[in-house]
Amino acid sequence: TMHDTRTATLAEGFYLANMTLLPGLGFLALLLLWLRHRNSDNAFARLHLAQTLRASLLGGVIAGSIALTATLTGSWMHPSSWYAVEAYFIIVHSPLTVFGMIGLAKAMAGQPWRYPVIGPRFS
Numbered sequence: 001t002m003h004d005t006r007t008a009t010l011a012e013g014f015y016l017a018n019m020t021l022l023p024g025l026g027f028l029a030l031l032l033l034w035l036r037h038r039n040s041d042n043a044f045a046r047l048h049l050a051q052t053l054r055a056s057l058l059g060g061v062i063a064g065s066i067a068l069t070a071t072l073t074g075s076w077m078h079p080s081s082w083y084a085v086e087a088y089f090i091i092v093h094s095p096l097t098v099f100g101m102i103g104l105a106k107a108m109a110g111q112p113w114r115y116p117v118i119g120p121r122f123s
Contacts, residue, residue, distance in 0.1 A: 007037050008048035008107035015052035016100045019059070019093065027056050048107050051119040055096050058118060062092050 010033055018026025034049045066088055070081040099115045106113035114120070 004040070004042040004045040005107065005110045007033070007040070007042075007045040009104065011045075011048045011052045012100055012104035012107045015056060016097070016104060018056055019097045019100055027060070030056060044110075044112055047112055047114070047120060048103060051115045052100070052103065054118055054120065055099060055115055059092060059096050063088055 011030060014026050014030035014033060016026070018024070018030060030052055034053050037045055037049055040046050040049075066081075066084045070076050070084070075081045096115075099119075103113055103115065
């Protein structure tokens with residue numbers, strides 16, 4: 001239904017906001033949307049909600065780990081910390097953002113799409 005396409009589109013949009021323009025706020029909006037619709041009868045909406053939340057958490061855990069490690073070791077001024085940050089953006093953040101763009105286009109078209117490797121299975 002249109003409402004389910006709307007939910008899926010919002011999930012992908014909030015995910016992209018979290019990854020690009022509004023980190024934290026986009027995640028909060030996505031989390032609230034997931035809490036409201038996580039038990040939806042519509043598998044399409046649940047798919048988009050689950051994968052955007054999963055990808056947000058994965059990206060956040062990896063980025064947080066890099067930041068925590070650099071902070072605890074006091075090595076923010078060491079080049080290796082910045083290499084780790086750069087590697088994160090190239091290897092993790094950029095692909096997750098592209099997944100979100102494809103996911104948004106698919107959600108708007110009313111089509112299911114699974115993020116490669118990290119997306120939940122659907123039937």
